[in-house]
Amino acid sequence: MRSAHTVEQVRAAEADLMARLPEGTLMQRAATGLAVAISNFLGSTYGARVVLLIGSGDNGGDALYAGARLARRGAQVTAILLSDKAHQAGAEALHAAGGRLISPSDVEGLIQGADVVVDGIVGIGGRPGLRPDALAVVRLAERFGVPIVAVDTPSGVDVDTGETPEPHVNAALTVTFGTHKICHFIDPAATACGPVHLIDIGLDLPPAEVESLQTSDIRRLYPVPHGESDKYSRGVLGLMVGSTQYPGAAVIATSGALGGPVGMVRYVGPDAVAEAVRAAHPEIVAGNGRVQAWAVGSGLGDELDIPRIRELLDAEEPVVLDADGLKALDDSGDHVDVLATPHAGELARLLDVDRATVEAERLKHARLAAERYDVTVLLKGSTTVIASPDGQVRVNTNATPWLATAGAGDVLAGLCGSLLASGLTPLDAGSVGAYLHAAAANLASSAGPITAMSVAAALPEATRYLLGG
Ligand SMILES: NC(=O)C1=CN([C@@H]2O[C@H](COP(=O)(O)OP(=O)(O)OC[C@H]3O[C@@H](n4cnc5c(N)ncnc54)[C@H](OP(=O)(O)O)[C@@H]3O)[C@@H](O)[C@H]2O)[C@@H](O)CC1
Numbered sequence: 001m002r003s004a005h006t007v008e009q010v011r012a013a014e015a016d017l018m019a020r021l022p023e024g025t026l027m028q029r030a031a032t033g034l035a036v037a038i039s040n041f042l043g044s045t046y047g048a049r050v051v052l053l054i055g056s057g058d059n060g061g062d063a064l065y066a067g068a069r070l071a072r073r074g075a076q077v078t079a080i081l082l083s084d085k086a087h088q089a090g091a092e093a094l095h096a097a098g099g100r101l102i103s104p105s106d107v108e109g110l111i112q113g114a115d116v117v118v119d120g121i122v123g124i125g126g127r128p129g130l131r132p133d134a135l136a137v138v139r140l141a142e143r144f145g146v147p148i149v150a151v152d153t154p155s156g157v158d159v160d161t162g163e164t165p166e167p168h169v170n171a172a173l174t175v176t177f178g179t180h181k182i183c184h185f186i187d188p189a190a191t192a193c194g195p196v197h198l199i200d201i202g203l204d205l206p207p208a209e210v211e212s213l214q215t216s217d218i219r220r221l222y223p224v225p226h227g228e229s230d231k232y233s234r235g236v237l238g239l240m241v242g243s244t245q246y247p248g249a250a251v252i253a254t255s256g257a258l259g260g261p262v263g264m265v266r267y268v269g270p271d272a273v274a275e276a277v278r279a280a281h282p283e284i285v286a287g288n289g290r291v292q293a294w295a296v297g298s299g300l301g302d303e304l305d306i307p308r309i310r311e312l313l314d315a316e317e318p319v320v321l322d323a324d325g326l327k328a329l330d331d332s333g334d335h336v337d338v339l340a341t342p343h344a345g346e347l348a349r350l351l352d353v354d355r356a357t358v359e360a361e362r363l364k365h366a367r368l369a370a371e372r373y374d375v376t377v378l379l380k381g382s383t384t385v386i387a388s389p390d391g392q393v394r395v396n397t398n399a400t401p402w403l404a405t406a407g408a409g410d411v412l413a414g415l416c417g418s419l420l421a422s423g424l425t426p427l428d429a430g431s432v433g434a435y436l437h438a439a440a441a442n443l444a445s446s447a448g449p450i451t452a453m454s455v456a457a458a459l460p461e462a463t464r465y466l467l468g469g
């Protein structure tokens with residue numbers, strides 16, 4: 001599991017550790033890791049032209065000490081001081097190592113000739129946005145295509161929410177310390193981080209606010225059948241998806257379900273659609289019967305039967321509620337067994353806000369909906385946020401942009417239903433489902449276009465690979 005902690009949690013852990021270590025130890029650990037990461041990014045340090053952007057806090061201190069290390073290994077390091085309160089000992093260390101310290105005027109030529117710009121403007125002490133001098137230099141780097149390595153966080157983003165209401169740095173790499181911060185996981189800020197490299201500095205941290213599953217978690221959580229399993233004990237999923245208007249949704253969601261761990265899938269819907277599903281997947285059983293979970297909603301169109309869906313929501317079996325089915329959600333019931341899988345537009349409707357607001361504040365709105373409707377919310381997107389009503393949040397960050405294709409959501413609904421029917425909680429089913437869905441998409445895509453059906457078809461192989469087979 002990768003963990004993202006809040007600024008407050010990091011500060012407390014830092015204070016704890018600092019009380020036990022000689023002064024400056026943590027910054028030296030951070031700066032050493034940062035210097036190595038910048039060297040690796042550059043490929044070769046000797047003669048490399050490195051420009052440091054230095055703000056008023058310890059984030060700038062990290063950059064200055066790392067710059068001093070790079071200067072000692074032969075890099076030409078120049079620090080642009082954006083504040084007259086720059087970290088003094090760090091500035092002295094850079095000067096002693098042969099680096100230059102300058103003010104932010106007339107730096108166009110310097111930036112144009114740089115191999116890398118290091119963003120030490122602000123870290124976890126920053127507020128969103130960039131001040132005018134910083135913004136001007138960052139814009140120069142963008143104009144000349146000079147890559148930026150961000151220290152801890154890309155300056156200007158909102159560290160605790162992943163929101164980017166103001167101008168900010170777009171990094172080619174972010175080097176962070178101790179633990180991930182929420183902005184590293186949640187879009188739009190996550191995209192501004194680029195790849196994130198974590199340096200261990202020995203912090204002792206409490207449980208995280210936001211988590212992100214890794215391969216080892218998939219191995220731990222995936223309901224692998226054992227010797228005694230039969231098709232019923234592996235779980236039966238009921239699918240109430242697709243319509244005469246959108247029969248494809250039923251076929252695609254069934255493909256997603258069959259690519260998951262479930263032992264059997266029942267399809268409940270119009271005869272003509274059931275025929276189409278059976279033609280594509282002869283293994284499905286049409287008609288009602290006992291199930292361990294439902295996946296409901298994708299492609300129901302005009303055939304949406306809200307009272308019937310509400311009956312399912314009130315019944316004992318857990319439910320994945322997708323697309324049109326989300327219209328049946330009301331905020332009066334106890335729905336802790338429900339996994340709702342909206343995209344930003346659908347979540348906006350549930351919360352009566354506009355879509356752009358949800359996209360800008362993804363974590364906040366996923367949490368809000370989980371709380372208001374008492375459901376686990378899986379908010380789809382480039383970073384998928386899964387928020388449970390008890391406040392736990394997981395994020396999936398490994399999706400390919402090619403996954404933004406028609407029907408991909410139907411595959412996810414079927415797959416999550418399959419995981420729910422096999423006994424996972426809505427939070428686990430949503431987070432494992434999002435991970436496997438993205439992994440299958442990456443496998444099917446290989447950096448090229450994909451269809452929803454090709455994602456579903458890649459699920460067994462992606463799962464086998466992740467489970468170590
Ligand atoms: N915690 C840890 O475990 C470790 C932390 N370490 C490092 O310390 C960093 C945190 O350092 P920090 O606390 O000094 O805060 P930091 O982000 O450098 O600057 C805050 C100052 O900037 C200003 N400012 C605010 N907003 C601004 C803006 N938009 N644009 C421009 N300026 C802005 C504001 O001051 P003002 O100018 O308003 O007086 C504010 O006081 C952390 O990210 C990591 O890199 C590592 O060394 C080791 C382990």
Ligand SMILES: [K+]
Binds near residue numbers: 059123155
């Ligand atoms: K920074």
